[in-house]
Amino acid sequence: MTRPALTSESRSRLAGRTLDVPEQTPPGGPATAAPLSRADVDADHWPDVVRIPSAGPARTAVARYLVSRALDKLSLTGPPAGTRPSAVGPHLTLHDSDAFYQRIGRDGLIGFGESYMAGEWDSNDLAGVLTVLAGHVDELVPAPLRRLRGLWVSARPAWDRNTLEGARANIQRHYDLSNDLFATFLDPTLTYSSALFTAFPARSDSLAPAQHRKIDQLLDLADVGAGTRLLEIGTGWGELALRAAARGARVTTLTLSAEQAALARERIAAAGLADRVEVQLRDYRDAEGQYDAVVSVEMIEAVGAEYWPAYFTALRHALAPGGRIALQAITMGHQQMLHTAATHTFISKYVFPGGLIPSREAIAEHSAAAGLRTAADDGFGEHYAETLRLWRERFTAQRPAVTGLGFDPVFQRMWEFYLAYSEAGFRSRYLDVRQLLLTEGTPR
Structure with missing residues (x-):
């Protein structure tokens, strides 16, 4: 991604508060995220989005079991066959389940977010899905496994x-x-x-x-x-x-x-x-x-x-x-x-x-x-x-x-x-x- 320099013209436009930003969301609601393929991602700028980290089969299997179980329990895995999309609540659609679970198995919530950035999953209501998950955050991982939290998180970098x-x-x-x-x-x-x-x-x-x-x-x-x-x-x-x-x-x-x-x-x-x-x-x-x-x-x-x-x-x-x-x-x-x-x-x-x-x-x-x-x-x-x-x-x-x-x-x-x-x-x-x-x- 290249960030353009802010010109004196754009600064003046902002100072005068004349930027053409809509005051209301267009009919039909906000636009959803554009579909994305990892092949289209700039590897130099987004190396951790292009690269799927190696989690190992055991950690990936644990992530798949825990996360899929939680998504099913919270009814976030999408509408049943034959159900009108408008008749169901927020749900998550996986485009690359292997990459999704591998990222979570290696990097936890960072991997969850990077998987979204890579276009490996989407949602009909992103904030709705994340609200359901946040509201049940303490229930997503069984208590005996919470002691293993360190396997999915890393320390903050010194820099x-x-x-x-x-x-x-x-x-x-x-x-x-x-x-x-x-x-x-x-x-x-x-x-x-x-x-x-x-x-x-x-x-x-x-x-x-x-x-x-x-x-x-x-x-x-x-x-x-x-x-x-x-x-x-x-x-x-x-x-x-x-x-x-x-x-x-x-x-x-x-x-x-x-x-x-x-x-x-x-x-x-x-x-x-x-x-x-x-x-x-x-x-x-x-x-x-x-x-x-x-x-x-x-x-x-x-x-x-x-x-x-x-x-x-x-x-x-x-x-x-x-x-x-x-x-x-x-x-x-x-x-x-x-x-x-x-x-x-x-x-x-x-x-x-x-x-x-x-x-x-x-x-x-x-x-x-x-x-x-x-x-x-x-x-x-x-x-x-x-x-x-x-x-x-x-x-x-x-x-x-x-x-x-x-x-x-x-x-x-x-x-x-x-x-x-x-x-x-x-x-x-x-x-x-x-x-x-x-x-x-x-x-x-």
Whole structure:
């Protein structure tokens, strides 16, 4: 896959919010993934998708037994003969069962995702299949065999550590893919975090107002108003900084993404707010000064468990006496987090290298150790499921535009799998998203 450079013309088009992205999914629903053959995959760019790993006959046989048994038990193996497809629920269709089971036998969930990227299986409802699997994740493997989990997982690679240099490289691998790519599925606010809706199911044209509602709730939580000195850790494409500056705040916002920084500055200048917002290409560990309020939206997931103490210490040091910190964070159960922390996953390999979703317990522990107390904590995971559904529908509807940007079919299947996989996590309540208020002091 070749990623084209982002031209000044495309940056200006994005800054002016004129990209032609449909506000609603076309009639008939989102487009399904294009059929794909391994023979058509670029072996240089996707070596682990082209190559079927050697799992050995024993591991492949175990994977075939366990996975086929689970798929049958959960009614995910497709409609019975003679049944109308519309009369059945979500199902999975295997095109190359040998490769499918061999990949899972060797690499577990990474192999499951790579098999989808290779076109070895498809689904009539990808998010639906993944939601069913996520909702029964603890039942898929019999208890006596869970002790063998290490046979199907590998440790996280050392090069993904979020050192000062590593964090910049990890952020660039995701957020610097192309601003134009993100614009194909985000709403015109270019906000890449959970929205907050007023009704379900959410309509695509309700996404931008829902993103503003989420941002405004965070700014209210941090008590941001005229004259507030605000530090934002994780700029995104600048929408929160824009809304804070429109309230009269003085904003310093930090990012490690050069692509995001450039576009955020252009959007801020176009809004006439450049005198109130400074975008810095800077690591959170190098933040300077003290602020009345600190806001960080879905940034902690990119920090990595090793650096959570440094993250909360940086938040505490940036806080002026009497200040308030508003966080938005994705969370998972504590035991699930501990397993994930020790495991190289599909998401860490292909989407967010070095990242880890924290548990509520981990946030409480590390924030308290930094001298902060949790004054408010509110979850709204069902809103993230809807946000991801809309992003996925917009992305699949924009396949020709994504192809035109230079992203090949394997990337497109990988990205659709990532969005559906994430949506399934929230629909099954395996994941949650929360807004927290942190202040000085420790819990009583």
